[in-house]
Amino acid sequence: MPQVIGAILPLAIGVAISPIPIIAAILMLLSPRARSTGVGFLLGWLVGVIVAVTVFTLLAAVLPENDPDASKPIAGTIQLILGILLLLLAVRQWRSRPKHGEEPALPKWMSAIDSMTTGRGLLLGFVLAAVNPKNLLLAASAGIVIGSAGLSVGSEILAIAVFTVIAVISVAAPVIAYLVAADRMRGPLDALRGWLVHNNATVMAVLLLVIGVSVIGKGIGSF
Template sequence: MLQAIGHILPIALAVAISSVPIMATIVILLSPRRGASAAPFLIGWVLGMVVLVVITTLSAQAVPTPRSDRQPATAVGIAEIAVGAALIVIAIVSWRRARRNPVDGMPAWLGKLTSIGPWSAFGLGAALNIRPKEILLAIAAGLAVRGAGLTVTESVIAIVVYTVIGASTVAVPVIATLVDAKGMQPRLLSMQEWLGRNNRVVTSLILLLVGVFIIGSGIARL
């Protein structure tokens, strides 16, 4: 199980550093309606993450694995190589877009979140999991669980670790702001400014590194 968690940790960190949910969180927390919308957004984000990784983990059970530990998990390895390559492609495309069209500030659509209601915030949090990057990362996590041949209990523990780490960068600011909104405001503004300048580059770099890691994991299974 520890080996599987070791494979899942960098994948979960890539989810945690995903810039879009973090930027959406910051906008909601700086809005006048944060008291009504922040918690539903967090719940939607976590619930969507759990549902997605459970689906991908269950789907990964269809990938054949060897009956003996001495035999290579070829199918899992090939699937991981494909997922890692797809993440690298996304990273390169994002990097090229950042260089061609440098953007200083948050995407325009995030400005609409200042008046978002609780149900819309919940739906947005859940929907942000249904993006190519998040889906690929969840598939990679499911393959890591499948490749390790975990029991049901061990798989649940691995999914909990993935979810806790992946949701941490949204959960911590939300909880901290609901506890001390005045104290968190300068930090949120500073983070918003930094992400507005660097979110594409950071996302590209993280996806590139995680993609290489997943490909390496796949090659090791062959």
């Protein structure tokens, strides 16, 4: 169990350090419907993370290797593929960095956040957590680790819970802080949004590179 937790921690941090969802959450907290859309987005993000990692945990659980001391070529091959895909995403993020003095381009859907309802905020949170390619690959990697470790059902649930708590904390923190002290948080949240907008590509490229190499290493170690 400790080995599994140690293996999924970097993956959960990779999901947590996702500038675009954090920017989206902050924009919602600065919008006219801040409380309702912010909470809706957080709930969608939470459910999306749980669904994604649980699905891949269940899929990995059907793999034939159950002996923790035996080699796991199927799980290892899947991890190698996921690691390579993460490296490709890292290259893509690095190449998308804005040039010096250039304003970074944000997704067009962010312009509609001011008019977003609670339901749409919830749906957006779910999509960014469970369907976004980067988060999907990280959730899949975590699910492979958990599902192929031969844990009991209770231990698997605990591992998924640990992964989820860490993965959602970056979105939960600004939402909870805003709900507690809205007036005092507007300035810091706007400053954080600006920094994330200008450093999104660089942060994600470095993060994906490190995690991709780690996943590939775990895949090689499974043979």
